[in-house]
Amino acid sequence: MSTQQILLAGLDPNTGDQTWHLADYVKRGGYAALKKILSENIPPENVINEVKKSALRGRGGAGFPAGLKWGFIPKAYQGPRYICCNTDEGEPGTFKDRDLMRFNPHQVIEGMIIAGYAVGSERGYNYIHGEVWSLYKRFEEALDEARAAGLLGQKILGSNFNFELFAHHGYGAYVCGEETGLLESIEGKKGQPRYKPPFPANYGLYGRPTVINNTETFAAVPWIIINGGEKYLELGKPNNGGTKLFSVSGHVVKPGVYEVPMGTPFPVLLEMCGGMRNGKLKAVIPGGSSAPVLPADIMMDCTLDYDSIAKAGSMLGSGAVIVMDESVCMVKALERLSYFYFEESCGQCTPCREGTGWLYRVVHRIEHGLGKPEDLDLLNSVTDNIMGRTICALGDAAALPVRSFTKHFKSEFEYHIENKKCLVPPEVQREGSRIYVTPNRVPSC
Amino acid sequence: MLSQETLKKIDREIAKYPADQKQSAVMAALALAQEEKGWLAQETIACVAEYLGMAPMAAYEVATFYNMYDLAPVGKYKLTVCTNLPCALSGGVHVADYLKQKLGVDFNETTADGMFTLKEGECLGVCGDAPVMLVNNRRLCSYMATEEIDKLLAELKS
Numbered sequence: 001m002s003t004q005q006i007l008l009a010g011l012d013p014n015t016g017d018q019t020w021h022l023a024d025y026v027k028r029g030g031y032a033a034l035k036k037i038l039s040e041n042i043p044p045e046n047v048i049n050e051v052k053k054s055a056l057r058g059r060g061g062a063g064f065p066a067g068l069k070w071g072f073i074p075k076a077y078q079g080p081r082y083i084c085c086n087t088d089e090g091e092p093g094t095f096k097d098r099d100l101m102r103f104n105p106h107q108v109i110e111g112m113i114i115a116g117y118a119v120g121s122e123r124g125y126n127y128i129h130g131e132v133w134s135l136y137k138r139f140e141e142a143l144d145e146a147r148a149a150g151l152l153g154q155k156i157l158g159s160n161f162n163f164e165l166f167a168h169h170g171y172g173a174y175v176c177g178e179e180t181g182l183l184e185s186i187e188g189k190k191g192q193p194r195y196k197p198p199f200p201a202n203y204g205l206y207g208r209p210t211v212i213n214n215t216e217t218f219a220a221v222p223w224i225i226i227n228g229g230e231k232y233l234e235l236g237k238p239n240n241g242g243t244k245l246f247s248v249s250g251h252v253v254k255p256g257v258y259e260v261p262m263g264t265p266f267p268v269l270l271e272m273c274g275g276m277r278n279g280k281l282k283a284v285i286p287g288g289s290s291a292p293v294l295p296a297d298i299m300m301d302c303t304l305d306y307d308s309i310a311k312a313g314s315m316l317g318s319g320a321v322i323v324m325d326e327s328v329c330m331v332k333a334l335e336r337l338s339y340f341y342f343e344e345s346c347g348q349c350t351p352c353r354e355g356t357g358w359l360y361r362v363v364h365r366i367e368h369g370l371g372k373p374e375d376l377d378l379l380n381s382v383t384d385n386i387m388g389r390t391i392c393a394l395g396d397a398a399a400l401p402v403r404s405f406t407k408h409f410k411s412e413f414e415y416h417i418e419n420k421k422c423l424v425p426p427e428v429q430r431e432g433s434r435i436y437v438t439p440n441r442v443p444s445c
Numbered sequence: 446m447l448s449q450e451t452l453k454k455i456d457r458e459i460a461k462y463p464a465d466q467k468q469s470a471v472m473a474a475l476a477l478a479q480e481e482k483g484w485l486a487q488e489t490i491a492c493v494a495e496y497l498g499m500a501p502m503a504a505y506e507v508a509t510f511y512n513m514y515d516l517a518p519v520g521k522y523k524l525t526v527c528t529n530l531p532c533a534l535s536g537g538v539h540v541a542d543y544l545k546q547k548l549g550v551d552f553n554e555t556t557a558d559g560m561f562t563l564k565e566g567e568c569l570g571v572c573g574d575a576p577v578m579l580v581n582n583r584r585l586c587s588y589m590a591t592e593e594i595d596k597l598l599a600e601l602k603s
Contacts, residue, residue, distance in 0.1 A: 092529045166461040167461075170511070173511045185472065188466075188471040188499070189506070251535075255575070320572075322534070336529065340529055
């Protein structure tokens with residue numbers, strides 16, 4: 001298996017803050033893909049085909065093939081089209097785009113310019129998670145560098161292609177990571193997701209055809225153009241092309257961002273992170289907080305790609321791997337996640353607005369010794385009534401953790417209900433790893 | 446009501462969007478207004494709305510939807526601590542408890558001297574650096590062990 005890195009290659013976290021500039025990126029071979037396309041006059045449909053061949057799938061969580069998405073932009077459309085990048089990284093456990101943006105912002109810019117060329121767009125926006133302000137500032141600086149070098153603007157590198165790119169910051173709303181919520185937010189509104197169809201390819205930003213991809217997806221494009229889609233596919237495994245950034249958090253020795261080829265066995269990644277910090281591995285959430293949790297034995301048999309994780313009953317999602325050891329009370333862990341979804345539901349759809357509150361309150365009462373024998377059935381029924389009944393995926397994202405935690409760790413929930421206390425003895429729940437929900441934010445049960 | 450300097454910065458934001466889409470700048474404009482005023486009073490929001498040619502209610506909707514806008518006065522320093530699961534696994538809650546005890550306030554409260562407001566944050570998107578916190582929405586503090594917190598508080602107080 002290849003160990004090649006294409007997103008963070010040659011970037012050291014210790015010096016990365018100094019080597020993000022345009023000159024450094026060009027030294028690493030940056031903007032060669034854009035130059036190749038413009039100097040050789042490669043037809044836009046060939047660019048899309050190359051991305052299709054690479055089997056590059058959306059890195060934000062949904063895993064939708066990027067080339068297919070670009071191909072959906074109506075060719076005959078008269079009027080502006082837009083390119084939007086989703087750097088609104090707010091799913092608990094996900095912090096991969098942060099490293100990409102701080103160490104390699106120009107690769108994102110180059111990918112977006114190429115996408116603009118491929119679909120005939122002259123303007124793009126990168127929506128950046130407002131909590132990490134330095135990323136927004138750095139991206140604006142990188143844009144200034146690109147403009148000054150003639151890589152953005154009119155007649156790029158002497159060609160007839162024009163493209164402008166801007167940074168837009170979020171200000172604290174998880175739901176804006178949903179692509180149509182994000183578009184609403186750029187339009188200066190509440191970030192409430194839209195009904196689909198129409199999809200953004202037909203009706204996106206300002207009602208115009210729009211390509212919207214994750215940061216990591218755009219950043220993979222220059223390499224694909226230079227090396228070819230087939231080479232990219234070979235880096236990973238069939239139907240799961242390329243490398244992927246994994247954000248590893250929780251009870252490992254070295255939490256952080258790791259770039260490995262798709263299909264890497266999970267134990268290999270765990271070893272790269274220095275293994276477990278203290279205790280024995282208990283459970284892993286493999287794809288961000290909305291992905292179903294998997295017990296240690298199932299996870300240790302998985303390879304890290306969309307298909308393997310799906311087969312195990314979870315999702316690769318954004319590649320956010322949350323590692324938990326045996327000191328974790330799964331009821332408490334779920335309580336904290338359920339609170340998050342309750343807090344972040346945008347309130348637009350009744351099943352999600354009301355349902356996330358129900359989920360949180362019921363898990364809360366189980367955790368606090370007030371659970372009733374019928375509560376597990378009740379949780380199941382509430383998730384049934386949320387899933388598939390909301391405009392966006394936030395409803396499912398709230399329901400899936402509840403489903404998986406109560407399925408794989410049912411005995412802990414039953415123990416809590418019967419004995420009014422935790423199966424994991426308090427002395428095992430290590431100091432510094434307690435999970436907590438503010439009592440005064442709790443609506444009554 | 447907003448300073449010339451802030452309006453100039455807002456103009457820079459407006460220029461990013463198509464001429465007929467000034468409203469797109471509302472998030473940045475509200476953030477800039479908050480930076481100047483410390484928090485967003487209704488008059489401030491209305492002022493931003495007027496400048497962008499949108500209904501005050503539309504700007505108010507935005508200000509109330511995104512949780513980094515402060516709709517009530519906060520202390521000189523707003524400290525937002527992430528306590529979500531990935532952070533909690535690496536001491537996020539411990540940090541929050543330590544801050545509460547050091548400052549003598551609970552979440553959503555301000556110290557009597559008006560220096561610090563403590564907030565519980567949802568995911569800041571830097572779980573690998575846990576425990577993490579934000580100072581005034583801008584300054585991200587990583588790996589906040591208790592001694593780091595002591596240092597930070599001493600620095601902010603000086």
